[in-house]
Amino acid sequence: MFLTILQLCYLFSFGGPDGYGYLFLATKDGDPLYFHWEDITETGTRLDLGDDDYVAIDLPFSFPFYDALYNYAFIGSNGLIYFADQYVGIENECLPTHIYDVGDLIALYWSDLNPEDSVAGVYYQNFGSYTVIEYHMVPIVGLSGRNTFEVILTPTGYIELLYLHMESYSDETIGIQDATALSGNHWYLEYVCEGEPSLRVPSDSSAVLYIPPWVSAKETRLTSKPIHNTSGKLLLCRAPSLPVPASVPDDFVDLFLFRADGRTILKVPGIGIGRGESNLTVPGTASLPSGIYRVLLRGRKTERRYSILLLH
Incomplete structure (x- = not known):
């Protein structure tokens, strides 16, 4: 048996399953059991991504998301990863939503972001067994401060949302949904929207991990530790x-x-x-x-x- 101990305290949260079976785990303060930051600003490809823009990338594996498989993804300037060839605008909504007619999506920090200035940038890098997409020092339009965060996609469908340094927050949406989420099947799992729940607003070195129903513990990147007690x-x-x-x-x-x-x-x-x-x-x-x-x-x-x- 593969067994892992996870820290459980007021900074730890979990949610789900949604109608499909996805769960999320979340933590803050750089817990090493969860927070595996991958800095790709020196090794990855900087995307030619302007304000209110999107680009396509190829994935080195078939990425399972709900009941579909994708070997590509579209990266939006406004903190979204999705799988339809169209622009998703600045007006984020709570999940589920079919705004802009985009269904399957990963909202890692959906807001009116602007990655095209001289300091900010969006990067991606394929590592074979996973792909990293990093938003580096990206500001929210109209707010001071910059945010650095990333998503890690894996061939098992396990998703990591990592938030390294967060200086500004307004009403961003974080979560996942399937294209059929509004049909009543509840195939979506929101983490935070419009600042609620307030304890889930991402801070420095925080992580949100989405685990699909077919993924076992050994297929995640959670760190194994021996059992010593069960207190807390x-x-x-x-x-x-x-x-x-x-x-x-x-x-x-x-x-x-x-x-x-x-x-x-x-x-x-x-x-x-x-x-x-x-x-x-x-x-x-x-x-x-x-x-x-x-x-x-x-x-x-x-x-x-x-x-x-x-x-x-």
């Missing part, structure tokens, strides 16, 4: 294996799995735990959707409660 942690695991805290003293426990709303969705009595065992194979978890769950292990002597992010 969120455990990332792959079904049907669940982690076991080292502090569980009982040989047999009853396992309860709860949804985020507190409803019990799984009960497995009398599970045997071997000495030094760090994970359990739990029947029934393979059919559960990816998401955040609470675990209760109840034995004769004690009980342990902790949270997991279950992926497949």
Whole structure:
């Protein structure tokens, strides 16, 4: 089993799944478990991107996004990555939206940006196994301050939005959506829009990671660390294996799995735990959707409660 411990505190947030199954994880303050900044201003290609403009790039792999595959992307000057050959204007909207008739999109910092001055620039670089698109020191029209952020696309569909240095914010939109998002299927997952929720407004060294439903933990760029305790942690695991805290003293426990709303969705009595065992194979978890769950292990002597992010 591939297992990762993620810092869980007031700066950590998660959301989803949307109607398709995408989740997001987010953190701030440069947490090394998430924040893998790639500076490509010296090695990448600077795009000839003016104000209110867009250009096309080729991807070195087929990028899966919702139920489509793309070997190209359009980079917009206003902080958008999308997959239709047309301009997307300066008026950002909250998701879902079909403004400008553009459907599939990644809004990494959708606003009225101007990357064409002498200091700012937009760069991209293909690394074979992933592609980086960096907006470097780009100002928002009418505001002081410059912003540096990037998106990393991977052939698994795993998406990283990274915010290195942010000096200005007005009402930007951050999130993803499919072309059919307005049909009622809820194939979109917004992170922040018009400053709400306020705790999600990106600051320096923050990250938002979008994980599609088919991606397992080992296919992300999350960093693996050994388990030492579960206090203040969120455990990332792959079904049907669940982690076991080292502090569980009982040989047999009853396992309860709860949804985020507190409803019990799984009960497995009398599970045997071997000495030094760090994970359990739990029947029934393979059919559960990816998401955040609470675990209760109840034995004769004690009980342990902790949270997991279950992926497949």
